[in-house]
Amino acid sequence: MATGTQTFRNYIGGEWVDAASGETFESTSPADGETIGVFPRSAAEDVDRAVEAAKAAFEEWRLVPAPKRGEILFDLARVLEREKPALTDLMTREMGKVRSEAGGDVQEAIDITYYMAGEGRRLFGQTTPSELRDKWNMSVRMPIGVVGAITPWNFPIAIPSWKLIPALVCGNTVVLKPATDTPLLAERFVELMVEAGIPAGVVNIVHGGGGTVGERLVRHPDVPVITLTGSRETGVAVLQSAAENLKHVHLELGGKNAIIVMDDADLDLAVEGIVWSAFGTSGQRCTAASRVIAHEAIYDALQSRLVAAAERLRLGPGWEEDTDVGPVINQAAVEKIHAYTKIGSGEGARLLTGGEIASDGELAKGFFYRPTIFGDVDPQMRIAQEEIFGPTTALIRVGDFDEAIRVSNGIRYGLSSSIFTRDVNKAFRAMRDLQAGITYVNAGTIGAEVHLPFGGTKATGNGHREAGQAALDVFTEWKSIYVDYSGRLQKAQIDVAG
Ligand code: NAD
Numbered sequence: 001m002a003t004g005t006q007t008f009r010n011y012i013g014g015e016w017v018d019a020a021s022g023e024t025f026e027s028t029s030p031a032d033g034e035t036i037g038v039f040p041r042s043a044a045e046d047v048d049r050a051v052e053a054a055k056a057a058f059e060e061w062r063l064v065p066a067p068k069r070g071e072i073l074f075d076l077a078r079v080l081e082r083e084k085p086a087l088t089d090l091m092t093r094e095m096g097k098v099r100s101e102a103g104g105d106v107q108e109a110i111d112i113t114y115y116m117a118g119e120g121r122r123l124f125g126q127t128t129p130s131e132l133r134d135k136w137n138m139s140v141r142m143p144i145g146v147v148g149a150i151t152p153w154n155f156p157i158a159i160p161s162w163k164l165i166p167a168l169v170c171g172n173t174v175v176l177k178p179a180t181d182t183p184l185l186a187e188r189f190v191e192l193m194v195e196a197g198i199p200a201g202v203v204n205i206v207h208g209g210g211g212t213v214g215e216r217l218v219r220h221p222d223v224p225v226i227t228l229t230g231s232r233e234t235g236v237a238v239l240q241s242a243a244e245n246l247k248h249v250h251l252e253l254g255g256k257n258a259i260i261v262m263d264d265a266d267l268d269l270a271v272e273g274i275v276w277s278a279f280g281t282s283g284q285r286c287t288a289a290s291r292v293i294a295h296e297a298i299y300d301a302l303q304s305r306l307v308a309a310a311e312r313l314r315l316g317p318g319w320e321e322d323t324d325v326g327p328v329i330n331q332a333a334v335e336k337i338h339a340y341t342k343i344g345s346g347e348g349a350r351l352l353t354g355g356e357i358a359s360d361g362e363l364a365k366g367f368f369y370r371p372t373i374f375g376d377v378d379p380q381m382r383i384a385q386e387e388i389f390g391p392t393t394a395l396i397r398v399g400d401f402d403e404a405i406r407v408s409n410g411i412r413y414g415l416s417s418s419i420f421t422r423d424v425n426k427a428f429r430a431m432r433d434l435q436a437g438i439t440y441v442n443a444g445t446i447g448a449e450v451h452l453p454f455g456g457t458k459a460t461g462n463g464h465r466e467a468g469q470a471a472l473d474v475f476t477e478w479k480s481i482y483v484d485y486s487g488r489l490q491k492a493q494i495d496v497a498g
Pocket of ligand 1: 150151152153154155177178179208209210213214215228229230231232234235237238252253254255286287387415455456460
């Protein structure tokens with residue numbers, strides 16, 4: 001696989017094909033504008049073909065024994081391990097994140113694939129006694145059908161894998177629509193699935209925009225499950241479009257995550273955790289720490305250490321070994337992040353560092369933004385309420401623990417949360433009272449592991465979870481089965497006498 005002006009295709013029903021219209025778009029590197037590849041700009045008719053192929057393949061795939069499906073996924077995990085260095089390198093170019101983080105993204109895919117492959121020999125249901133004699137009761141997980149998977153660009157391999165792998169082990173087939181900013185990584189992922197032995201039609205990929213390919217997938221009557229990771233606004237639109245067909249819709253949306261630093265915290269550890277959580281992946285993580293809630297007793301000390309640490313970070317292309325912070329994804333992202341800097345200053349927050357587009361030397365070729373910290377931020381300011389999705393964080397001063405919890409919870413989102421404290425009582429109260437799908441104690445807001453449920457409360461989603469056993473609930477339906485071996489008609493709730 002070479003990159004550059006090479007043209008890539010959709011994968012539908014076991015064949016690599018162009019968009020029916022023949023139209024294309026380019027993927028370029030956010031670090032230097034290099035062309036990564038040319039991809040089909042698909043439309044509704046391409047989606048329809050992919051859904052038809054996936055629907056036909058479902059009839060066979062659902063009957064493949066789950067342990068066998070798991071074995072194919074074990075093979076895929078080994079292929080992904082082999083390809084980890086190449087995928088990592090490609091990710092630093094196409095998406096922009098630094099090499100160590102790109103390796104972590106690929107590792108997440110490897111981890112979920114091994115984990116879910118094992119699920120092929122579990123997929124447990126339940127057996128339970130009947131209220132009647134000579135009757136057997138059980139519940140089993142059933143695959144649902146064609147899954148439409150719509151993914152963002154910030155975890156270009158990990159997020160598709162978190163959706164496709166559990167969907168497949170459960171016996172569903174998939175049509176993947178990846179983000180247009182990272183099509184090659186998704187394409188490579190599908191290529192490797194084919195190499196591992198996933199049969200034709202079971203996995204399909206259709207490249208193109210959200211308003212065309214995504215929208216058609218969401219509205220298609222033969223796609224009963226939609227799994228989307230993206231912004232809150234996209235989630236609302238998808239939920240509305242899917243309502244007509246009463247689809248299962250799984251949404252993983254935005255965040256406005258906070259790290260609380262109490263007066264008894266290990267400040268050096270807290271600074272490390274904040275820098276990693278606020279500026280890792282250039283702040284483009286749904287779990288990024290875009291707020292820091294600091295107890296007034298340590299606020300000044302924390303602020304000065306944090307600013308010094310942020311100013312030591314080196315910007316550059318992800319593939320250079322000494323880069324700490326890579327580019328943001330595109331021009332629109334730079335503009336949005338910079339607009340929030342102006343909003344923050346306009347609202348009266350104090351710009352402590354950063355706040356500008358970085359364009360010196362080679363950086364001018366890409367989309368770089370300086371790590372930005374605002375101080376004296378009021379919890380109600382827009383920079384403390386809205387998802388910026390860039391390397392910007394807001395320092396908020398609080399007087400005590402209860403206020404810290406209130407401020408942390410005082411947003412529409414509920415994805416990740418964190419507290420740095422040495423007080424075990426405060427840690428446990430925070431674990432109980434923070435309104436978020438994830439809480440870390442003495443760690444930043446990022447660092448999820450694949451065998452635990454991942455997702456958020458409130459406007460971060462609609463109550464489902466990705467990864468872990470919870471993912472199986474998205475991709476299966478429960479069927480309850482009653483087997484009566486009494487040889488007579490027994491009526492539940494009516495023939496109650498033993
Ligand atoms: P986005 O919402 O712009 O796009 C996500 C995907 O949805 C893309 O593939 C896009 O083409 C598609 N899409 C857009 N409009 C659509 C429509 N009307 N119908 C169907 N599909 C449509 O998000 P993005 O910019 O790619 O990613 C950033 C967002 O994703 C942030 O809000 C971030 O917090 C969120 N995110 C959430 C999680 C999580 O697990 N909660 C993880 C990563 C990213």
